[in-house]
Amino acid sequence: MDRIRIVGGNKLNGTIxxxxxxxxALPLMIxxxxxxxxxxxxxxxxxxxxxQLQRILGNHGLDIMSKGKRPGDHEYQGQTLHIxxxxxxxxxxxxxxxxxxxASFWVIAPLLARMHVAKxxxxxxxxxxxxxxxxxxxxxxxxxxxxxxxxxxxxAKAPGGLTGAEIDFPKVTVSxxxxxLMAATLAKGTTVITNAACEPEIVDVxxxxxxxxxxxxxxxxxxxxxxxxxxxxxxxxxxxxDRIEAGTYAMAVAMTGGDVQLAGARPELLQSALDVLxxxxxxxxxxxxxxxxxxxxxxxxxxxxxxxxxPGFPTDLQAQLMALMACAKGSSxxxxxxxxxxxxxxxxxxxxxxxxxxxxxxxxxEGIAKLRGAPxxxxxLRASVSLVIAAxxxxxxxxxxxxxxxxxxxxxxxxxxxxxxxxxERISG
Ligand code: EPZ
Numbered sequence: 001m002d003r004i005r006i007v008g009g010n011k012l013n014g015t016i017x018x019x020x021x022x023x024x025a026l027p028l029m030i031x032x033x034x035x036x037x038x039x040x041x042x043x044x045x046x047x048x049x050x051x052q053l054q055r056i057l058g059n060h061g062l063d064i065m066s067k068g069k070r071p072g073d074h075e076y077q078g079q080t081l082h083i084x085x086x087x088x089x090x091x092x093x094x095x096x097x098x099x100x101x102x103a104s105f106w107v108i109a110p111l112l113a114r115m116h117v118a119k120x121x122x123x124x125x126x127x128x129x130x131x132x133x134x135x136x137x138x139x140x141x142x143x144x145x146x147x148x149x150x151x152x153x154x155x156a157k158a159p160g161g162l163t164g165a166e167i168d169f170p171k172v173t174v175s176x177x178x179x180x181l182m183a184a185t186l187a188k189g190t191t192v193i194t195n196a197a198c199e200p201e202i203v204d205v206x207x208x209x210x211x212x213x214x215x216x217x218x219x220x221x222x223x224x225x226x227x228x229x230x231x232x233x234x235x236x237x238x239x240x241x242d243r244i245e246a247g248t249y250a251m252a253v254a255m256t257g258g259d260v261q262l263a264g265a266r267p268e269l270l271q272s273a274l275d276v277l278x279x280x281x282x283x284x285x286x287x288x289x290x291x292x293x294x295x296x297x298x299x300x301x302x303x304x305x306x307x308x309x310x311p312g313f314p315t316d317l318q319a320q321l322m323a324l325m326a327c328a329k330g331s332s333x334x335x336x337x338x339x340x341x342x343x344x345x346x347x348x349x350x351x352x353x354x355x356x357x358x359x360x361x362x363x364x365x366e367g368i369a370k371l372r373g374a375p376x377x378x379x380x381l382r383a384s385v386s387l388v389i390a391a392x393x394x395x396x397x398x399x400x401x402x403x404x405x406x407x408x409x410x411x412x413x414x415x416x417x418x419x420x421x422x423x424x425e426r427i428s429g
Contacts, residue, residue, distance in 0.1 A: 002407075004400045004414060006391040007423040008373055011258035014420035018246045018264040018290065019045040019411045020078040020239030024201040026103045027178045028208055028239060029053050032062065032083035033110035034185060035212055037234030039085075043078035044239055048407045052101040054081075059097060060107070061089030078239065088115055095121035095152060102126060105133060108156060109179040112145050113186040118156045122149065127380040129339040135173050139180040142167045143187055164189030164228050172197050172309040177224070181206060184226035185214040193224040199310040200269045204240045211235035243269035244316045245410060246291065248385050250274070251320040252417070253293045254282040254300065255327065255393045260420055265290040272313045273321075279303050280324065302330035302367060307337050319345040319386035326354035327393060328367035335362040345383035348376045352390045352398075373398040378405040385410060392422055399427075 020043035029050070032039040044050060044066075054064050065082040091111050098104045102123035111118035125131050133154075137147050140156060144163040147156045164187045167180050177197040182205075184191035196202070198220050206219030212235045215227035246265035253260045254277055267274055267286040274284045277293070281301045285292040302325060307315040315338040325332035326349055336342050343363060346356045352371035357364050373396035378384030384405040391398035400406075403426070406413055414424045 001401070002403050002426055002428050004388065004403050004406070005425050005427055006373070006388065006398045006400070008392055008394040008396065008398065010256065010392070010421045010423055012253050012256050012260050012392070012417070012420040012422060013258045015261045015263050016249045016416045016420060018241045018262055021045070021201055021204070021242035021244070022047055022049055022409050023244070024204040025050055025239045026053055027106060027182070027201065027205045028237065029057060029081065029083060030106050030110060031182055031205060031209060031212070032057070033060065033085045033088065033107060034114055034182060035232040035234060036086045037084070039083045039212070039234055040236040041081045041083065042236070042238040044081050045078050045242065045411045047409060047411055048404065049101050049103070049409065053104055056093060056097045056101070056104045056107070057083065059090060059094070060085070061087050091115050091118050093120040099124050102131060103175070105136070106175060106179055106182070108136070108140065108154060109182040112140060112156050112158050113162055113183045116158045116161055120154050120156070122152050122154060127344060128342045133175070135169055135171070135176040136179045139167045139176055140183060143183050143191065162187035164191040164226070167191065167193045169193070169195040174199055174202065177202055178205060181209070181216065181219070181224060181226065184228060185209055185216070185232060187228040189228055191226045191228070193226070194222060196222050196224045197309060198222060200240060200243060208235065208237040211237055241266055241269070244314065244382070246270055247273040247314070247317045248320050248410070249416070250277055250282065250284070250291070250293045251317070251324045252389050252392055254280055254295045255324050255389050257295050257297070258420070259292070259294040261289065262291045262293060263289055267291050270314070272311055273317050276303055276305055276313060276321065280328065300324060300328040300367070302328040302332040304333040306335040309338070315339060315342065316382050318342060319383045320389055322346070322356070322363060322365060323349060323386040323389040325365040325367060326352070326356070326371060326390060327369070328365070330367055332365040332367065333362055334365065337361065344379040345386045348379070348383070348387055349390055351376050352394050354390070370395055372396055375399045375401065378402040381405050381409045385413070388413070392417070
């Protein structure tokens with residue numbers, strides 16, 4: 001099992017290219033099931049989760065060709081996938097595949113919309129919470145599907161196809177919004193989704209679906225209207241840049257000090273995080289090529305932050321911010337409102353000497369001058385990168401174990417950081 005070795009203390013200076021967004025690439029790949037023509041996706045990140053979803057889609061009979069870099073592409077150009085769901089040979093998504101990558105459960109929407117039948121394993125929980133899918137099931141039932149749970153699988157059918165409906169989500173859910181949106185594109189009649197998630201990844205998927213012939217308006221707002229169509233056609237779409245990756249590296253620079261250009265980052269996708277970083281003492285300068293992040297000697301100021309659905313502070317940057325606040329000059333509060341168990345990184349950060357206490361869903365972080373390197377364990381995708389951030393500024397050596405969590409969501413992390421002066425290497429084994 002690979003691990004990453006870091007010797008802390010170096011500032012970060014240089015350029016970090018931002019890859020395509022994992023949380024857009026996954027639903028975009030799933031959307032290819034909605035048409036029998038080819039969907040071409042550019043700037044797809046090279047991530048373990050993307051590879052796992054390719055296996056799952058292959059199991060349904062999809063033909064996926066990935067082209068390498070084209071002449072003239074810059075170093076980190078993402079991959080281009082040509083995905084064709086001309087012949088769906090199997091409408092079952094098995095437990096052994098779905099349990100490895102929860103978002104693959106979302107294939108239930110296009111399978112029902114196009115094939116009128118689906119048998120998809122319940123994804124099960126994960127480290128950060130129980131991750132129920134009750135709202136996804138509610139949305140599909142509103143669209144006329146009949147669903148039952150048997151043997152750990154959701155068995156769904158819509159004999160006459162799906163029918164447009166009013167879907168009101170009692171709480172904001174990204175997965176619920178993706179599922180309702182994809183299913184509604186081929187439903188008979190009009191669907192209106194209210195209290196919809198407004199994340200940029202929802203907008204990216206809606207833009208792609210409209211290129212495929214869907215009739216969607218209001219994506220990015222709490223009210224989305226979809227006029228069902230008979231068929232969707234092929235299209236070509238570029239995955240938007242990853243706001244969580246950009247925010248993560250911005251926090252890393254704020255932690256170590258230095259001056260880094262986040263190439264390809266779009267500030268409007270992570271404005272709330274950039275505002276918090278400015279309050280913490282970083283200098284954020286958007287420019288034509290992306291976002292420049294600097295932090296020199298002034299030190300890190302404490303902040304009080306509560307996670308919230310977009311455009312609020314993203315839960316996927318909560319662990320990274322906590323690492324940064326471990327070295328702030330004072331006491332910070334971080335409140336997690338999206339997931340019920342997303343503080344596993346607290347115990348691992350404590351191994352660096354961080355002083356963090358928990359009061360319900362709020363973490364209180366008493367900043368200290370210096371962290372000290374230690375062997376630590378990654379527990380989930382975003383928690384693992386918070387340990388890297390801490391290690392980059394800690395005195396001495398850190399080994400981060402179980403880095404397969406990192407590989408799920410951060411493309412070439414050690415290459416991108418060592419190119420900016422970090423002492424970081426992957427040790428295979
Ligand atoms: C997406 O997860 C992201 N994953 C998560 O990123 C992200 O943290 C989350 O949205 C919130 O922004 C992908 O896009 C692949 P939700 P998702 O449905 O869709 C509850 C990462 O690190 N809920 O918005 O699963 C749920 O338990 C990952 O890249 C129900 O109760 O999140 C949670 O408390 C981690 N019933 C809240 O809603 C449901 O049917 C938000 O979940 C669905 C969700």
